[in-house]
Amino acid sequence: MKLVLAAMTIIVAIPVALAAFLIHLASGVTGTTGSHPGAEALADIPSDYLSIYRTAAATCSGLDWTVLAAVGKVESNHGRSTLPGVRSGSNSAGAQGPMQFLPATFAAYRNPIPPGGIDPPSPYHPVNAIHAAARMLCHNGAKDNRDIRAALFSYNHSTAYVDQVLAIARDYNRAPTTGPAAQRAIEFAMQQIGHRYVWGGDGAHEGGFDCSGLTKAAYAAAGITLPRTAHTQYTAGPRLAPGAPLLPGDLVFFGNPHTKIHHVVLYIGDGKVVHAPTFGQRVQVAQLASLGPHAGATRPAQGRGESSAASAG
Structure with missing residues (x-):
């Protein structure tokens, strides 16, 4: 077999x-x-x-x-x-x-x-x-x-x-390397795989998600409220120090932090992310490295009784 x-x-x-x-x-x-x-x-x-x-x-x-x-x-x-x-x-x-x-x-x-x-x-x-x-x-x-x-x-x-x-x-069976809120956000996002990219979309009831709609909905499922756009999610923090190792549940951002952050993804570990890429594509898992250099990362669950210690993802 x-x-x-x-x-x-x-x-x-x-x-x-x-x-x-x-x-x-x-x-x-x-x-x-x-x-x-x-x-x-x-x-x-x-x-x-x-x-x-x-x-x-x-x-x-x-x-x-x-x-x-x-x-x-x-x-x-x-x-x-x-x-x-x-x-x-x-x-x-x-x-x-x-x-x-x-x-x-x-x-x-x-x-x-x-x-x-x-x-x-x-x-x-x-x-x-x-x-x-x-x-x-x-x-x-x-x-x-x-x-x-x-x-x-x-x-x-x-x-x-x-x-x-x-x-x-x-x-x-390895214990999750992150707390329950980040874990729940990951689980929610993974359950959305296959939904269409829809600009401004906040969920299946609107036909799909855009990148920040997915991350906002994922953390809402974990009881954490995020702003609506990628740029405002980046400014909301809490931000990681440049070069700090990522933990599952971290948000990773792309663009110029001084002008406009245009994309956000949810890190799930092992060098992979789940995200809503762009028009004509669907929510999917991708290698973080394949998306090019990123502008920074945040840890939305930090401050909710979850570990702030970074470890290799």
């Missing part, structure tokens, strides 16, 4: 969530049990998949969503692999879909159909596939955390595979 990660094509922009996923997205990333996603998980896992992993893992007592997500990472890079068998057909071993099920195995674990899944169940549909994977792991040792290694070995009979999945799960 294992696909070779080195052959995967990793894309920065996360796909627009399919309509079938809306029930998961509506519940929000924080509405399920398990460990809280840290910056690495938020930066690496598409928001629709993250929601499904957490919802599916919650159906099995003792199964942390990070293990389920790590399986999805190894099998198909969370559905982003372009190798045969992920989106259609089968690979050379006969495995299918983002969780790389053999047809007979998927048939054994595909029911009941979860909310957001399709009928008949399909191994290519993320909701059906991820819930089936959770049932398989639960049946083979993950329930009540009895023997997670045995559960993973049943999924792929390789100790190297088990070790790889558990290592990725540990990375996803």
Whole structure:
């Protein structure tokens, strides 16, 4: 069932969530049990998949969503692999879909159909596939955390595979490097991926976001009020010292601070940001370095009982 990660094509922009996923997205990333996603998980896992992993893992007592997500990472890079068998057909071993099920195995674990899944169940549909994977792991040792290694070995009979999945799960399970307000702002922004850029837009009810509309709405979800434009958000601070390392949740600004700041992005860690770029594009994740030199950064959550100590993002 294992696909070779080195052959995967990793894309920065996360796909627009399919309509079938809306029930998961509506519940929000924080509405399920398990460990809280840290910056690495938020930066690496598409928001629709993250929601499904957490919802599916919650159906099995003792199964942390990070293990389920790590399986999805190894099998198909969370559905982003372009190798045969992920989106259609089968690979050379006969495995299918983002969780790389053999047809007979998927048939054994595909029911009941979860909310957001399709009928008949399909191994290519993320909701059906991820819930089936959770049932398989639960049946083979993950329930009540009895023997997670045995559960993973049943999924792929390789100790190297088990070790790889558990290592990725540990990375996803790292405690957030920032406080709850910044973390909530990141989660909100990641849930908006795929919405259109709309100049002056403040949310889906207006058809989408512009750059500062997204950051304002993200921090509003965390209980912090920001000014409306990129320039006024920059002047609102609190500003970081030039060259200070960024923390997830920091706002990074572009333009001339003396005349006009014209763009703002939300730093999510690992050198990545989420932002609403410009006309004709959608809310997406990007490498901060790809956006060119920035004018400065602020830490809106500072002063709300959250750490002001910077660390490498």
